Amino acid sequence: MRKQSFSAATLLVLGWLTVxxxxxxxxxxxxxxxxxxxxxxxxxxxxWEILEGDPVIGFAVTQQKKxxxxxxxxxxxxxxxxxxxxxxxxxxxxxxxxxQSISMGGSSPPSDPVSFRTPRESEKLASTGPDEVNRExxxxxxxxxxxxxIIIVVVLVMWAGVILLFCRQYDIIKDNEPNNNKxxxxxxxxxxTPEHPQGGLLRSNV
Numbered sequence: 001m002r003k004q005s006f007s008a009a010t011l012l013v014l015g016w017l018t019v020x021x022x023x024x025x026x027x028x029x030x031x032x033x034x035x036x037x038x039x040x041x042x043x044x045x046x047x048w049e050i051l052e053g054d055p056v057i058g059f060a061v062t063q064q065k066k067x068x069x070x071x072x073x074x075x076x077x078x079x080x081x082x083x084x085x086x087x088x089x090x091x092x093x094x095x096x097x098x099x100q101s102i103s104m105g106g107s108s109p110p111s112d113p114v115s116f117r118t119p120r121e122s123e124k125l126a127s128t129g130p131d132e133v134n135r136e137x138x139x140x141x142x143x144x145x146x147x148x149x150i151i152i153v154v155v156l157v158m159w160a161g162v163i164l165l166f167c168r169q170y171d172i173i174k175d176n177e178p179n180n181n182k183x184x185x186x187x188x189x190x191x192x193t194p195e196h197p198q199g200g201l202l203r204s205n206v
Contacts (some may be wrong), residue, residue, distance in 0.1 A: 034125035
């Protein structure tokens with residue numbers, strides 16, 4: 001009888017310790033304004049806010065498919081971030097998310113559940129309206145025109161440099177032409193047939 005009562009008391013103590021270790025920190029408030037942002041077919045970002053003064057050192061996010069018991073538990077400590085990326089989601093699927101704050105004394109109660117549905121990939125592509133497509137095409141056309149204008153300007157500058165160099169060379173050649181003519185005249189006068197000292201032409205004896 002004593003052994004049974006001792007075992008029961010031991011179990012009660014161990015159970016109390018376990019509950020104390022996993023109990024929520026009553027000083028922490030649950031995160032508020034839980035929001036889903038940047039929702040894609042396979043990814044999403046959950047953001048939240050905490051009350052000022054809460055000694056938060058981390059967070060825990062619970063992600064679960066609707067009507068499915070399996071869940072994903074994401075926990076991170078030693079951080080002040082107020083967002084968490086959700087990945088490997090299935091398209092066209094509804095999920096439920098809870099967020100808890102973590103302190104040195106434990107975790108806060110879970111936030112109010114937030115449900116969202118991931119879009120289909122085809123719906124995401126279809127949501128891109130014609131205005132956005134036209135805008136992208138216009139931006140690409142403007143970029144191409146700017147590139148073409150730059151190329152045209154560079155080519156014109158190169159041609160202008162070539163023409164300027166040609167003009168300078170032409171001026172130098174033109175300036176040197178009178179000197180060349182004088183040198184030619186002088187050379188032709190020196191090479192002309194010499195006259196006889198008495199005024200007659202020299203004739204060779206046959």
